[in-house]
Amino acid sequence: MARRNGKKKKGIVEQEQAAVEPTPAMTAAAGALAGVVARFVVGPLDVLKIRFQVQLEPIGLGGLPSKYTSMRQALVTIVKEEGVKGLWRGTVPGQLLTVPYTAVQFVALQQCRHLAQQYGVHDKPRLQTAMPFLSGAVAGAAATIASYPFDLLRTTLAAQGEPAVYRSMTEAARGIVKQNGVRGLYRGLGVTVLEIMPYAALQFGLFDAFNKACDRARARMDPARADDPASGLQIFACGLAAGMLAKLATHPLDVAKKRFQVAGLQRSVSYGQRVTPEAVRTLKQVVHDIAVKEGLPGLFKGAMPSIIKAAPSAAVTFAAYDWFLYHLPRLLNHNAAAAADGNGSSSASQRPLH
Numbered sequence: 001m002a003r004r005n006g007k008k009k010k011g012i013v014e015q016e017q018a019a020v021e022p023t024p025a026m027t028a029a030a031g032a033l034a035g036v037v038a039r040f041v042v043g044p045l046d047v048l049k050i051r052f053q054v055q056l057e058p059i060g061l062g063g064l065p066s067k068y069t070s071m072r073q074a075l076v077t078i079v080k081e082e083g084v085k086g087l088w089r090g091t092v093p094g095q096l097l098t099v100p101y102t103a104v105q106f107v108a109l110q111q112c113r114h115l116a117q118q119y120g121v122h123d124k125p126r127l128q129t130a131m132p133f134l135s136g137a138v139a140g141a142a143a144t145i146a147s148y149p150f151d152l153l154r155t156t157l158a159a160q161g162e163p164a165v166y167r168s169m170t171e172a173a174r175g176i177v178k179q180n181g182v183r184g185l186y187r188g189l190g191v192t193v194l195e196i197m198p199y200a201a202l203q204f205g206l207f208d209a210f211n212k213a214c215d216r217a218r219a220r221m222d223p224a225r226a227d228d229p230a231s232g233l234q235i236f237a238c239g240l241a242a243g244m245l246a247k248l249a250t251h252p253l254d255v256a257k258k259r260f261q262v263a264g265l266q267r268s269v270s271y272g273q274r275v276t277p278e279a280v281r282t283l284k285q286v287v288h289d290i291a292v293k294e295g296l297p298g299l300f301k302g303a304m305p306s307i308i309k310a311a312p313s314a315a316v317t318f319a320a321y322d323w324f325l326y327h328l329p330r331l332l333n334h335n336a337a338a339a340a341d342g343n344g345s346s347s348a349s350q351r352p353l354h
Helices: 024-041 043-053 071-082 084-088 091-118 125-159 169-180 182-186 189-221 232-262 283-294 296-300 303-341
Strands: none
Touching (some): 024 043, 024 303, 043 071, 043 084, 043 232, 043 303, 071 084, 091 169, 125 189, 169 182, 189 283, 189 303, 232 296, 232 303
């Protein structure tokens, strides 16, 4: 994507038509692989974020003591009580969430770009500016709906602590269905879509805007490099900034979402008060209760690990997606040429992938 010769980098949503347009299947594969890499890298930060978000006790405001008081203390406590593996709780459903989520997300972005080109959006400056944000919102909503049960299971397993309520993803799914029916696997879907649409809109829209700003700056400093594609470092840095700002802006909705997802989870009382189903009837009620009982900081519980997680996660995802989208077609073409040769020793099989 960023490395195609003779093409100026225009961003995920508005990049110029390449000589060989990636197919939806290739886009889905690159997105899924990028998501898997990013999810594994930031897994411990995700667990820390969830533990803070589902902790009802205010931090540092008196009253009942909270189990987790800081990132460092939480990290030490989890490792001491649950071992290092506790930092990757919920990894399996997390990865199963990531594969369909990122695959659907990048395919939806690709399709939105095609529709924008088909209806001449790029000829209208105002719509062209808004398109990355609108496409991101649509892609985020589609990806969330496609993968939501895994998101709920990941949150449940990451939040439960020790002794574990559920020992595996399958056991958790059965327990939730037994308690609340199949609809229990979709508890909090509405607020999640409401949270993910502005988050994805900001993440992809800002990423596109930052990339264009970098392109313009490079052109001003060195006109001879105006048409150079974006470097991997530029993609990583723009993804880092976009992920951080998007997460900060939407974090209160993420806290509310986690309360919906763990409502009724009978985890050990050593982790503090439990979230009851009666406490999450509406989003307005949840936000109001958090603000009244936990103060304004309650709406930003887990913000630090969340932002520290979101920034590198977005950066790794964009950079890995760019890498896989560039290399996968070449790898497949390389293997196809080798297979057609019969013994794989022809000159075609010796061509470099770059």
